[in-house]
Amino acid sequence: MSSEGLPSLRWGIIATGQISSWFASDLTLLRPNAKAKHTITAIGSSSREKGEAFVARWIPDVSPPPKVYSSYDQVFNHPDVDIIYVGTPNSFHKQNCLDAIAAGKHVLCEKAFTLNVREAEEVFNAAREKGVFIMEAMWTRFFPLVRKLHRLVHKDRVIGDVHRVFADLGLDQDISSLGPDSRLKNPALGAGTLLDICIYSITWGLLTMDSRTGESAEQPVIKAVQTLSHSIDVASTVLLLYPSTQKQAICTSTAMFRTPDVFCRIEGTNGHIEVQGVSASCPTAFTIFIKGRSSEGERHTVPKPGHGLYWEADAVAQDIAAGRKENAIMPWSETLRVLGILDEARRQGGARFPGDD
Incomplete structure (x- = not known):
C-alpha cells in the first residue's frame, strides 16, 4: 500500500x-x-x-x-x-x-x-x-461513462427492451501504402481490422445487448463477412444474433473511412441512445432520446483527463x-468469449493468420 x-x-x-x-x-x-x-x-x-x-x-x-x-x-x-x-x-x-x-x-x-x-x-x-x-x-469497459451507460440500459432500462444495436469503428489507414512489415498489413503480426478495431465494435454490441459477461452471458449466433486484401481484412461486419430474443447487434470496422463522432446507436422499445467520441474505443458522451420527449435528448458526460487508460x-x-x-469487469471468461467470436468471424470471413488450422 x-x-x-x-x-x-x-x-x-x-x-x-x-x-x-x-x-x-x-x-x-x-x-x-x-x-x-x-x-x-x-x-x-x-x-x-x-x-x-x-x-x-x-x-x-x-x-x-x-x-x-x-x-x-x-x-x-x-x-x-x-x-x-x-x-x-x-x-x-x-x-x-x-x-x-x-x-x-x-x-x-x-x-x-x-x-x-x-x-x-x-x-x-x-x-x-x-x-x-x-x-x-x-480499457473502454472501465470508463465511468461506459459503466454509467451500462447501468442505465440494463438496470434502469431507460429505453426499455434493447432490440438492436449498431456499432462501428472506421479509420482511414491507407493500408495499400504501408510496407509489408507494418503491423497493420502483416498477417504474421495479427493484422487486419477485426482484431485491431472491430473488437471495440463487438464489445459495444456485447455490453449493450446483455448485462452479463463471460460464462454467464448468452452466447450469440455469429454471422460474419469480410473484405480481404492480401489475406487480411480491411473491412469486417459481424452480426451478433441472440437466440432467446432475436435481438441483433451489427458490429462493423473498416480501414478505408473514419467513423463520424456518433459511432453507436442503441435502439429500444421506448427510445434510443447515441454514443459519441473520437472512436468506439474512447467514448466521450452519450445522449438518451425517449419517444415523445424533446428531440434534443438528455446528454451525459464524465470528465476524462488524459486518454482514460x-x-x-x-x-x-x-x-x-x-x-x-x-x-470482474474483464474476467478471463469474457476474453475467451470475445476471442471465440473473433475466431468464428475470421473462419466465416476468410482472414487467416500463419498457423491457423
Missing part, C-alpha cells in the same frame, strides 16, 4: 508504440480521484535509444526516471517490477505474457489478448499455475491488493 493508503503498483512497460505512450503518460497524471498509486520502474524497447526517446517524450518528469532496457527479459526479471504492461503487436502477446508469468509478474496485456482462443487458454493456464493476476487491457490500471491495482487473480 502507498503512503496515501491507496494500493500501489510498480510497472514495467514493454514496447514503445502509440498505445504504450498513452498508457505511460496516463499513469503519471496527477488525478485527485485516483484509486491507486502507479510507478513506472522499467521500460523495455527494441533499442536503448528508442526507449530513452520514449521516456524523454512521454514521461519526462518522472523522478526517478524508469530504467530503460533493450531486452524485454530484463524488464520481466527486474526485482522492482510488480506488473508488466504488454503493448507489443498482437502476435507477440502470447509469448510476452508467458515470459512475464514465468518471471512471477502480474500482467496487463493489450487487446486483442492473443491471436485466438487456443493461445489465450494457454496463457490463462500458465497464470493460474503461477498464481499471478492477468487481464486483457480492454488509468481507470483500468486502477482496477488492476485494487484487484492485486485484494489478492484477486482476475477482474
Whole structure:
C-alpha cells in the first residue's frame, strides 16, 4: 500500500508504440480521484535509444526516471517490477505474457489478448499455475461513462427492451501504402481490422445487448463477412444474433473511412441512445432520446483527463491488493468469449493468420 493508503503498483512497460505512450503518460497524471498509486520502474524497447526517446517524450518528469532496457527479459526479471504492461503487436502477446508469468509478474496485456482462443487458454493456464493476476487491457469497459451507460440500459432500462444495436469503428489507414512489415498489413503480426478495431465494435454490441459477461452471458449466433486484401481484412461486419430474443447487434470496422463522432446507436422499445467520441474505443458522451420527449435528448458526460487508460490500471491495482487473480469487469471468461467470436468471424470471413488450422 502507498503512503496515501491507496494500493500501489510498480510497472514495467514493454514496447514503445502509440498505445504504450498513452498508457505511460496516463499513469503519471496527477488525478485527485485516483484509486491507486502507479510507478513506472522499467521500460523495455527494441533499442536503448528508442526507449530513452520514449521516456524523454512521454514521461519526462518522472523522478526517478524508469530504467530503460533493450531486452524485454530484463524488464520481466527486474526485482522492482510488480506488473508488466504488454503493448507489443498482437502476435507477440502470447509469448510476452508467458515470459512475464514465468518471471512471477502480474500482467496487463493489450487487446486483442492473443491471436485466438487456443493461445489465450494457454496463457490463462500458465497464470493460474503461477498464481499471478492477468487481464486483457480492454480499457473502454472501465470508463465511468461506459459503466454509467451500462447501468442505465440494463438496470434502469431507460429505453426499455434493447432490440438492436449498431456499432462501428472506421479509420482511414491507407493500408495499400504501408510496407509489408507494418503491423497493420502483416498477417504474421495479427493484422487486419477485426482484431485491431472491430473488437471495440463487438464489445459495444456485447455490453449493450446483455448485462452479463463471460460464462454467464448468452452466447450469440455469429454471422460474419469480410473484405480481404492480401489475406487480411480491411473491412469486417459481424452480426451478433441472440437466440432467446432475436435481438441483433451489427458490429462493423473498416480501414478505408473514419467513423463520424456518433459511432453507436442503441435502439429500444421506448427510445434510443447515441454514443459519441473520437472512436468506439474512447467514448466521450452519450445522449438518451425517449419517444415523445424533446428531440434534443438528455446528454451525459464524465470528465476524462488524459486518454482514460488509468481507470483500468486502477482496477488492476485494487484487484492485486485484494489478492484477486482476475477482474470482474474483464474476467478471463469474457476474453475467451470475445476471442471465440473473433475466431468464428475470421473462419466465416476468410482472414487467416500463419498457423491457423
